[in-house]
Amino acid sequence: MAPAFDVNSLEFKLPDLGEGLTEAEIVRWLVQVGDVVAVDQPVVEVETAKAMVEVPCPYGGVVTARFGEEGTELPVGSPLLTVAVGATAETRAPEEPAERALQTAAEESSGNVLVGYGTGAAPARRRRVRPTRAASPAPAAASVGRSPRRPPTRGDGPVPVISPLVRKLAREHGVELRALTGSGPDGLIMRADVEAAIEAVARAASAAAAGVAAEVREGVPLKAAVHEDDEPIRADRATARRQVEAGQEPTRAGAETRHPLTGIRGLVADKMARSRREIPEATCWVDADATELLAVRAAMNGAANPATTTAVSGRTTERDGQKVSLLALFARITVAALDRFPELNSSVDMEAREVRRFADVHLGFAAQTDRGLVVPVVRHAQARTTASINAELIRLTEAGRSGTLTPGELTGGTFTLNNYGVFGVDGSTPIINHPEAAMLGIGRIVPKPWVHQGELAVRHVVQLSLTFDHRVCDGGTAGGFLRYVADCVEQPAVLLRSV
Numbered sequence: 001m002a003p004a005f006d007v008n009s010l011e012f013k014l015p016d017l018g019e020g021l022t023e024a025e026i027v028r029w030l031v032q033v034g035d036v037v038a039v040d041q042p043v044v045e046v047e048t049a050k051a052m053v054e055v056p057c058p059y060g061g062v063v064t065a066r067f068g069e070e071g072t073e074l075p076v077g078s079p080l081l082t083v084a085v086g087a088t089a090e091t092r093a094p095e096e097p098a099e100r101a102l103q104t105a106a107e108e109s110s111g112n113v114l115v116g117y118g119t120g121a122a123p124a125r126r127r128r129v130r131p132t133r134a135a136s137p138a139p140a141a142a143s144v145g146r147s148p149r150r151p152p153t154r155g156d157g158p159v160p161v162i163s164p165l166v167r168k169l170a171r172e173h174g175v176e177l178r179a180l181t182g183s184g185p186d187g188l189i190m191r192a193d194v195e196a197a198i199e200a201v202a203r204a205a206s207a208a209a210a211g212v213a214a215e216v217r218e219g220v221p222l223k224a225a226v227h228e229d230d231e232p233i234r235a236d237r238a239t240a241r242r243q244v245e246a247g248q249e250p251t252r253a254g255a256e257t258r259h260p261l262t263g264i265r266g267l268v269a270d271k272m273a274r275s276r277r278e279i280p281e282a283t284c285w286v287d288a289d290a291t292e293l294l295a296v297r298a299a300m301n302g303a304a305n306p307a308t309t310t311a312v313s314g315r316t317t318e319r320d321g322q323k324v325s326l327l328a329l330f331a332r333i334t335v336a337a338l339d340r341f342p343e344l345n346s347s348v349d350m351e352a353r354e355v356r357r358f359a360d361v362h363l364g365f366a367a368q369t370d371r372g373l374v375v376p377v378v379r380h381a382q383a384r385t386t387a388s389i390n391a392e393l394i395r396l397t398e399a400g401r402s403g404t405l406t407p408g409e410l411t412g413g414t415f416t417l418n419n420y421g422v423f424g425v426d427g428s429t430p431i432i433n434h435p436e437a438a439m440l441g442i443g444r445i446v447p448k449p450w451v452h453q454g455e456l457a458v459r460h461v462v463q464l465s466l467t468f469d470h471r472v473c474d475g476g477t478a479g480g481f482l483r484y485v486a487d488c489v490e491q492p493a494v495l496l497r498s499v
Helices: 098-108 164-172 191-208 228-245 263-278 291-302 326-340 386-402 475-490 492-498
Strands: 005-013 023-029 042-047 052-056 061-066 073-075 079-088 281-289 309-312 315-318 346-349 354-357 363-365 367-369 372-374 415-418 438-452 455-469
Touching: 023 164, 042 079, 164 191, 263 372, 281 438, 281 475, 291 326, 291 455, 291 475, 291 492, 326 363, 326 386, 326 415, 326 438, 326 475, 326 492, 363 386, 367 386, 438 475, 455 475, 475 492
Parallel strands: 363 415, 415 438
Antiparallel strands: 005 079, 023 042, 023 073, 042 052, 061 079, 281 455, 309 315, 346 354, 367 372, 438 455
């Protein structure tokens, strides 16, 4: 008599994503109900307030249910999907209880939570689930155990895409990825493939629009798309314009739209509101002559060695040839200032009524990306040279633009730099990045009349501001910190004392 084929349904819940994250938004399902999944196969792409990640399923089997549609926000611990895990009766004793079956399935799971954040070692024992030849025909369940991690054919499985950002770009513009032929290796869909599809759709829509003279220039990629909720606003504005031209009173100027505070926008809103509620902040500022600092930067970059590479732990790392940025110089000056005024490298714990002063300087810097404002962190900045800080700033900035920053690279800062001068403004009173105690703001550097060595001259001037938590120090400490930073900017040789 052929052995029976048991199926246990296991529920996979949204795992703890770490770094204090309590919820995530479903961006795209990578599997359908009825698909066969292997252990550790990514099943859903989620976006947290810090990063976009693929969540692997720790069980192998057949997907029997999914919970939540794309765009749904789920808290940690909510069910994601259920997986039917089969096992033959020959593999265990007849009197084995159901609890043992579930424990066996748990042993077969990898324990991984997120790609790159799971357990490092494979389980000591993994039993593949295979029905016997005489078992009842179940095409989906029969292939459990040897299902590929990424099916090579499109079918109903996940479509291979170069990055989650490209997948998100396609979703936002209504591009069906299964209809595309990828130009990358093994049919991998690249960003250029999605952009080409977006442009083709835009051209077809422009050509079909009656009464619209659309000029589509060859070779110019589509840079932006009109959001769906902007369409009624544009239509209402056009109607109102015609009414005004006809001497009539417009009925309404436009439709009201509402946008949920989710993802990174929601995180920023929560942190800013909490910072303003809890931190009694104050701001001081000073103008500084940055002419000498610019000259030092030009000299450093002019004397830079050609790019060379060195193997470190099997990886090729760029060491020289990178131009030192002004932000890297300000970061180095900030680290030296924090060494003199450690009160500002701290955090307040009101429950314990303590000020935590940190030995390490984990320097965050505000960066504007397509996903919004993020603050990557240069860890152990006090132990880095200017070149090392510069290289890390470049790496984190590139990761921020590509959307590949990990939660660990976005948390744990002890002090923040805010270079709002890139937006063409001189000054600002920024909100402190809770739970830190201070933030240094850097305005734009512009030529201004300045008294230099007793004579009026045109110098490159920058406005610096320091917003600080008045609970950790008084104005004398904050003023001393900012004055030291300004002195290093005006006379970079001052910095040599602490190097």
